[in-house]
Structures are given as C-alpha cells and as structure tokens.
Amino acid sequence: MGKVHAIIPFKLEGAKSRLSNVMSMDEREEFSFKMLQDVLKSLNPLDMKVSILSTSEIELGGYDILISKRRLNDALNEILSEEKEKNLVLILMSDLPLITSKIVERILRRTEDVVIVPGRKGGTNVLFIRDPSRFKVNYYGISFKNHEEIAREGGLSYLIYDSMLAGTDIDEEEDLLDLLIFGEGGARNYLKEIGFFVKIKREKVFLERR
C-alpha cells in the first residue's frame, strides 16, 4: 500500500454558525479547534502525512497547513489533481469528534477504490480514495450520493461504510447531546467545561446548560 495523505478541511472564523443559539462565537471557535484536535488524535497512531486545509492561518505545531480561500470542492480537487501518483488520499471533516483510530484503520483496510462514509443528512464525513488522479469531490447537497455517482461514472469500485461514530458530524444543538453521550475526547470535555450536560427527565434525555 502506498503512503496515505490525510487532508482535513477546517474553517475557524465564523465556525459552526448553526450552534450560535447555544454558544458564543469564541466558544464555537474554541470548540471547532477541539474537534479538529480530536480528529487529529485519531490519526496519530497511524502512519500518514496529515495536512490541514484551512481558510485562514492557524497555530498547530507539527502539521502541514495549507491555506486556501477557494471553495471547498475547488480547493480539494486542486490537491487531488496535484497529488503524487502513489499516494492514497483520505479526506476527513474536522467536526467528527467521535471518530476513532480503529474506525480509520478499518476504512484504510478496505480494498475498494473509494470508501465513502456518509454523515447525517447525507453528507460525506470521510472519503478514502486510492487513486486521486481518477476522482473528483463534490461536497454540496446529498454529497455521499454525488460521490457514489462519481465513483460509478469513473468505473471505480466503492463502498458505503456504515458507522454512527464516524457518521456523526457536529453541526446543531441536538448533535451536542450525542457528543456528550458517546464522546471521550477534548471536544466533549470542553462542552462539559462550559456547562453543557445531559439531563434525564421522565426517562428521556435532554441537553441542558448550566
């Protein structure tokens, strides 16, 4: 197997606007950064090159930071087209604080040309591409179906990988509940630090903040 190049798109400023009803802007930026660190931690035990594709300068020692102001698809497709021939590419969203090394390993062990891990509402949370010269991304709309279609049209084999943990991207208030319940890392700890907790009332669970 060739070398794996992991690429994590990241946006700090104005991050996670759909959480603005429950978190201040500073909190949302800090929280986004914690989630990114959880994703990076899941990659730590694995031998790969990791690049963060950021819309602005960020401080993160030890990682390759690529700055691009282009739209996500354009920025990623440019990287794919320039990728070294033998490299395998793994694109992970930065808001997947429940992902684990074990899940990433299992994805990398698959033999299909393309592995697509869908997220809630049909997004693509993780994408593993064996030959980047033969694939283009399209992250908008129900993107896991776009990626399925792109693989099919390119004559590539593919797998839709079923995982709740990797499929949980944190976008909205209700997602925070899942992070508190299933999470173990820094993003979950940060939520607890700033006062979020799970309340069980009449045998049902709710998100609350102190």
Added chain:
Amino acid sequence: MGKVHAIIPFKLEGAKSRLSNVMSMDEREEFSFKMLQDVLKSLNPLDMKVSILSTSEIELGGYDILISKRRLNDALNEILSEEKEKNLVLILMSDLPLITSKIVERILRRTEDVVIVPGRKGGTNVLFIRDPSRFKVNYYGISFKNHEEIAREGGLSYLIYDSMLAGTDIDEEEDLLDLLIFGEGGARNYLKEIGFFVKIKREKVFLERR
C-alpha cells in the same frame, strides 16, 4: 449456534407522538406499521423465530404476536426469564427502517455474550443476548450504558456495535430526512406518498412536505 428468537416491541395506538407536529395520528400509526414491516423484512432471509411484543391486538399474518400491557422492561424481562435455555435472543426496536439483513447477520455472527447497538441519544436499538437467563434489560435513559453496565456486572463479554443505519431510530422530524435520504423500503415510500421530500437549498438539505 442455538435458535435465534427475535423480539420486536411495538406500539400502535398513539405511536410516534413526537412526530405529531408533522403527521396526523392516522399517518403516524400507518407509518409505524410500515417501519415495523421494514424491520420484519430485514429478518426474513434469516432463520429465526420472530415475535412481536405489542401493547394491543394487531393484524399481521405469519408472526407470533405477544400482547402485553406491562411496561417495556417488565414485559421483556419476563420473556427473557422464560426463554428456552438454548435460545439466543435478539431484541430490535420497531422504528429502525434503515436496518438491513446484512447488518443483522453481522450482529448475529459476533461471538460476544451481548451485542449492543446504540441509537442516537444513547438508546439501545438492537440487543443480542446469547444467554437470556443471565441478562436483564433496562431501556430507560441512556440505555446503551445501562446494558453495558448490566453485561459487565454479570461478567458477560459485550460489544458496542457501531452502525449509523441500525443506529437511526425514527422519532423526530429531523429523522425523517435521514429516512428519505438513506431509506429504500416501505416506510420511506410511505413518507414520499404522503408528500414528504428532500429540498436542497443553498447547498444544504431540508425536509419539506407538499
């Protein structure tokens, strides 16, 4: 391997009350029934005894219907305590229209004493118990953690099984979006029939009804 006894708790009257903002009572009952049928269909290719544990009489040819007015935990624990010694028990919720035969097969192939498939918000969507005489259920609150604890205290090995498809129980409006996007069976078709559809606006996805 002993015979598998699948038990599906089901409630028709007043079903899915949290969907009452988007569906009438008749629709919710019909929809619940369609979801139950999708779950039953996923079990069809597998050799097992299937019982539906219902709070009222229902019409469903070919299945063993157990009527119980008791609370869920009590009703299930009574069944577990009376289960034939060699039987393995598989408890599936009836609102898992995205579950597939393949996923159920994979769960049955696990060798742990107990397999727990968590759902969103920490519920337990599927529970596979090799020795029902050594296990009790507790479905309230963050029940996957209850079941983890019960296994641990009983000295049983267990696995938390990670699946978005089996982990998606349909309770709220936003879950309907996932059913429309990922579903293929009768419950999804019913949603489309009564006018629900996915709208993509500014590259994001929304649930709409005609």
